[in-house]
Amino acid sequence: MISRSLAFIVLLYVLGYAAFAVLLPKKGDERQTDAIVVLTGGANRLERGLDLLEQKKAQRMLISGVDRNVRAVELAKYHGRNEALFKCCIDLGREAVDTRSNAEETARWVKRHKVRTVRLVTTDWHMPRAGFELARQVGGKIDVYPDAIESRPRFRQLFTEYNKYLLRRAAVIVGI
Numbered sequence: 001m002i003s004r005s006l007a008f009i010v011l012l013y014v015l016g017y018a019a020f021a022v023l024l025p026k027k028g029d030e031r032q033t034d035a036i037v038v039l040t041g042g043a044n045r046l047e048r049g050l051d052l053l054e055q056k057k058a059q060r061m062l063i064s065g066v067d068r069n070v071r072a073v074e075l076a077k078y079h080g081r082n083e084a085l086f087k088c089c090i091d092l093g094r095e096a097v098d099t100r101s102n103a104e105e106t107a108r109w110v111k112r113h114k115v116r117t118v119r120l121v122t123t124d125w126h127m128p129r130a131g132f133e134l135a136r137q138v139g140g141k142i143d144v145y146p147d148a149i150e151s152r153p154r155f156r157q158l159f160t161e162y163n164k165y166l167l168r169r170a171a172v173i174v175g176i
Contacts, residue, residue: 036119093109
């Protein structure tokens, strides 16, 4: 009985990982939202957010997890964008250091700006955990639309992220 139960749990875990790896979120559609939130830390995330903002797919953007030493003018120059865009429409969030604090920072920003719809931009393998954390923080008060940056994650990266996702969900269930 114990070995069957253990085998069943292992099977669920392996099937969950397979689903996680195969069903990575895709690039979002071109719908209009009130705001865009870009989580730093991955290739092409900021470029996607800037492109969407320039296409007027949202009025405002938060870049969450920006290093305290980085200035908006430096980001504009580095990404070949107009500095005026950063002055008018982009906020730099400097408090976040991980996915959970990205969600906390974003929730405060969303509330302050009275945002009702958000396009969340992050890498495809990161989206399940980032979306989960943000949904927990905003409590269903806003609509979050995932906009994943396609990547080619290695087995180890996917495996690590899958376990982080499972552990975070388990921690929430037990109240940690």
